[in-house]
Amino acid sequence: MNNVLKFKNKKNTVAAQDEIYNFAYLDENTKRMIRRALIKALCIPGYQVPFSSREMPMPYGWGTGGVQVTSSCLTTDDVIKVIDQGADDTTNAVSIRNFFKKTANIKTTEKTSQASIIQTRHRIPEEKLKEKQILVYQVPIPEPLAFLEPRYQETKKMHALSEYGIMHVKLYEDITKNGHIETAYAYPVKTNDRYIMDPSPIPKFDNPKMNNNPAIQLFGAGREQRIYAIPPYTEVTSLDFEDYPFDPSKAPHKCSICGSNESFLDEIITDDDGNRSFICSDTNYCNQRMENN
Amino acid sequence: MIELNKITKKFTLHNQGKTNILVFNNLNLKINPGEIVALTGPSGVGKSSILKMIYGNYVFQSGQIKINNHNIDHTYPRNIIELRKNIIGYVSQFLRVIPRVPTIEIVMEPLLEINSDQDEVREKAEKILLKLNIDKNLWNLSPLTFSGGEQQRVNVARGLIRNYPCLLLDEPTASLDSVNKDIVLNLINEKKDSGSSIIGIFHDEYSRKYLNAREIDITKISDAK
Amino acid sequence: MQPILSVHNLNKYYGNQVGCKNMNLTLYPGEVVGVVGESGSGKTTFINSISGNLIPDSGKILIETGNETIDFLEISESLKRLLIRTELAFVHQNPRDGLRLDVSAGGNISERLMSIGQRNYGNIRQTIFKWLDKVEIDKSRVDDFPRTFSGGMLQRLQIAKNLVTSPKIIFMDEPTGGLDVSVQAKILDLLRKLVRELNLSVVIVSHDLAVIRLLADKIIVMKNGEAVESGLCDQVLDDPQHSYTQLLVSSVLQV
Numbered sequence: 001m002n003n004v005l006k007f008k009n010k011k012n013t014v015a016a017q018d019e020i021y022n023f024a025y026l027d028e029n030t031k032r033m034i035r036r037a038l039i040k041a042l043c044i045p046g047y048q049v050p051f052s053s054r055e056m057p058m059p060y061g062w063g064t065g066g067v068q069v070t071s072s073c074l075t076t077d078d079v080i081k082v083i084d085q086g087a088d089d090t091t092n093a094v095s096i097r098n099f100f101k102k103t104a105n106i107k108t109t110e111k112t113s114q115a116s117i118i119q120t121r122h123r124i125p126e127e128k129l130k131e132k133q134i135l136v137y138q139v140p141i142p143e144p145l146a147f148l149e150p151r152y153q154e155t156k157k158m159h160a161l162s163e164y165g166i167m168h169v170k171l172y173e174d175i176t177k178n179g180h181i182e183t184a185y186a187y188p189v190k191t192n193d194r195y196i197m198d199p200s201p202i203p204k205f206d207n208p209k210m211n212n213n214p215a216i217q218l219f220g221a222g223r224e225q226r227i228y229a230i231p232p233y234t235e236v237t238s239l240d241f242e243d244y245p246f247d248p249s250k251a252p253h254k255c256s257i258c259g260s261n262e263s264f265l266d267e268i269i270t271d272d273d274g275n276r277s278f279i280c281s282d283t284n285y286c287n288q289r290m291e292n293n
Numbered sequence: 294m295i296e297l298n299k300i301t302k303k304f305t306l307h308n309q310g311k312t313n314i315l316v317f318n319n320l321n322l323k324i325n326p327g328e329i330v331a332l333t334g335p336s337g338v339g340k341s342s343i344l345k346m347i348y349g350n351y352v353f354q355s356g357q358i359k360i361n362n363h364n365i366d367h368t369y370p371r372n373i374i375e376l377r378k379n380i381i382g383y384v385s386q387f388l389r390v391i392p393r394v395p396t397i398e399i400v401m402e403p404l405l406e407i408n409s410d411q412d413e414v415r416e417k418a419e420k421i422l423l424k425l426n427i428d429k430n431l432w433n434l435s436p437l438t439f440s441g442g443e444q445q446r447v448n449v450a451r452g453l454i455r456n457y458p459c460l461l462l463d464e465p466t467a468s469l470d471s472v473n474k475d476i477v478l479n480l481i482n483e484k485k486d487s488g489s490s491i492i493g494i495f496h497d498e499y500s501r502k503y504l505n506a507r508e509i510d511i512t513k514i515s516d517a518k
Numbered sequence: 519m520q521p522i523l524s525v526h527n528l529n530k531y532y533g534n535q536v537g538c539k540n541m542n543l544t545l546y547p548g549e550v551v552g553v554v555g556e557s558g559s560g561k562t563t564f565i566n567s568i569s570g571n572l573i574p575d576s577g578k579i580l581i582e583t584g585n586e587t588i589d590f591l592e593i594s595e596s597l598k599r600l601l602i603r604t605e606l607a608f609v610h611q612n613p614r615d616g617l618r619l620d621v622s623a624g625g626n627i628s629e630r631l632m633s634i635g636q637r638n639y640g641n642i643r644q645t646i647f648k649w650l651d652k653v654e655i656d657k658s659r660v661d662d663f664p665r666t667f668s669g670g671m672l673q674r675l676q677i678a679k680n681l682v683t684s685p686k687i688i689f690m691d692e693p694t695g696g697l698d699v700s701v702q703a704k705i706l707d708l709l710r711k712l713v714r715e716l717n718l719s720v721v722i723v724s725h726d727l728a729v730i731r732l733l734a735d736k737i738i739v740m741k742n743g744e745a746v747e748s749g750l751c752d753q754v755l756d757d758p759q760h761s762y763t764q765l766l767v768s769s770v771l772q773v
Binding site for chain 1: 603625628631633634639640
């Protein structure tokens with residue numbers, strides 16, 4: 001009974017930061033360690049910096065890497081937005097938003113333009129990012145070479161020596177099998193003309209947005225204990241062949257809610273007869289278009 | 294020109310009680326350009342060994358072998374390889390080839406080492422095979438399944454397709470019928486007339502006379518017994 | 519002419535155990551050197567030590583690239599690996615060790631091309647077809663996975679994969695081991711043709727004297743990690759001087 005009251009009380013007053021937690025959950029030493037890793041990552045765009053990933057109050061694969069990075073970047077003035085596959089209202093996004101509300105007492109938003117930090121799983125918002133914004137990606141497998149070369153020692157060497165021929169073998173295989181490059185997400189990129197990087201499983205449609213972006217882009221892989229980054233205005237190119245250039249295509253449809261021709265779409269099966277419709281994966285973008293109309 | 298000066302050759306059989314067999318002692322021999330020397334003597338006296346020493350297959354313990362003024366020196370295998378590529382040709386008694394390789398390619402091979410024009414080389418190989426009466430149907434088969442005489446003629450074709458300044462022949466006519474024997478002997482005479490120094494082993498009087506060869510009995514030119 | 523590869527006083531120990539000891543080798547362009555000896559004689563240790571697979575304890579390995587002489591044991595790791603995937607090639611006894619089994623035949627052949635910066639799919643395909651033809655694999659198999667290939671085809675694929683960048687020096691460890699004799703003959707014929715056509719320089723390890731006789735110009739006979747005899751291939755086999763070589767040659771079954 002007491003507990004219920006307490007809970008209610010908190011909800012009503014939007015209570016101050018919970019005293020049990022340090023600001024944004026992580027202790028200051030951990031944040032300092034992660035910030036060091038972040039600075040190093042920003043200095044060497046695309047290079048995977050190892051860090052000592054902490055146990056977080058959520059399972060691996062649910063964004064522990066992203067949460068640790070966000071936590072280390074947060075200040076009391078920040079406004080945070082969390083999206084999962086573009087949506088603000090999915091379980092994971094809501095949970096993480098609440099997590100920071102609770103542990104950092106921080107303002108949250110669903111509006112891309114109003115957020116100072118956006119934590120994302122598998123999308124880049126449709127709305128153009130600005131300087132001083134930070135985009136934090138949740139990364140499952142940071143090593144782009146992992147599927148081709150299982151030995152970690154070897155991939156480290158390959159990165160160090162820019163031995164990237166094998167990446168094109170993957171694309172070559174795609175073309176021979178399908179007549180075009182079939183890889184549609186986690187499409188490998190080269191950052192600052194040096195490191196080959198896994199952009200996390202964002203659709204290849206989003207790849208061009210990484211290039212020359214005014215915002216800071218940070219990548220955190222909690223289980224794999226790696227952090228990497230793209231500083232603002234950095235060249236990011238998608239790998240391809242001269243005669244099979246990179247094509248950031250998407251489903252050739254319109255959003256059936258807002259009618260947008262330009263945004264990345266989710267396919268939704270609407271009934272048992274296999275009818276389907278396409279809607280924007282970026283919910284905030286879709287909602288704003290509806291409001292403006 | 295082939296010159297052998299004061300050659301000593303012995304075999305040491307380490308695994309048979311270190312037996313020493315002295316084959317040649319103070320062997321001297323000279324073959325001039327445009328000359329054919331036929332080695333004679335009973336079998337086992339070392340006729341083939343002389344050819345093998347000249348070709349570099351056998352080492353010798355002392356003395357000197359000079360081929361067109363190049364020393365056969367086993368401390369520099371590279372030089373012997375170069376000599377074989379450019380100066381010494383060798384027609385052995387037996388055909389040693391990779392199984393399943395067509396006859397025509399085997400004949401072409403020595404010429405391809407100095408001429409990369411496949412068509413031209415093929416033409417020459419076909420010419421010499423025709424000359425040696427190797428049936429056209431056999432050209433694309435491996436010679437390993439041929440009769441003894443056919444194998445020998447393939448071997449001769451391979452050895453004589455090029456014009457080596459020095460030519461070593463080990464029983465090139467041994468298993469040939471009289472018609473083909475004359476063809477091969479004529480080919481050898483052509484090489485002689487073009488200025489090759491030729492040394493060979495011919496088992497029959499007929500061949501030696503046909504070639505007008507200078508006969509040398511080995512037992513008379515080496516001190517070894 | 520300069521040797522393309524020369525090895526001086528090379529030693530490799532496994533703890534107190536001799537891997538290979540005081541080994542020397544000179545390889546000229548277009549030359550094939552065979553390394554023979556019984557199992558455990560140090561052949562594979564030797565070829566691994568001179569090809570960058572193992573780091574020898576002492577010695578010198580010089581590689582002539584045409585413009586400069588490279589001290590293979592002194593250069594940086596990055597240059598070494600660059601050499602290994604451009605100027606050098608290694609053909610393993612088991613083709614599965616040298617191929618990516620979950621990548622198509624064409625993909626295997628293309629890897630070295632793309633690692634030296636080729637980025638035109640059409641051109642790469644052309645080169646792949648040219649090499650499939652050279653190693654006598656049917657063009658229709660280009661997109662098949664190596665696991666569907668026979669042993670002989672796998673070996674030919676491995677050879678194509680290694681030779682596609684026209685490496686200057688090729689190391690082969692028992693390339694015909696484990697193949698039946700008729701397939702072995704085809705591989706030998708292929709290797710001989712390629713050696714002549716592309717003027718390849720090869721170091722080949724084999725316990726099979728017949729293979730070495732057919733392919734090699736020079737030979738090194740190894741026993742207990744040391745070279746007991748070396749020289750011109752047919753001279754060493756026809757007129758062996760060392761007691762061990764005599765034993766080895768006389769142990770071959772005559773067919």
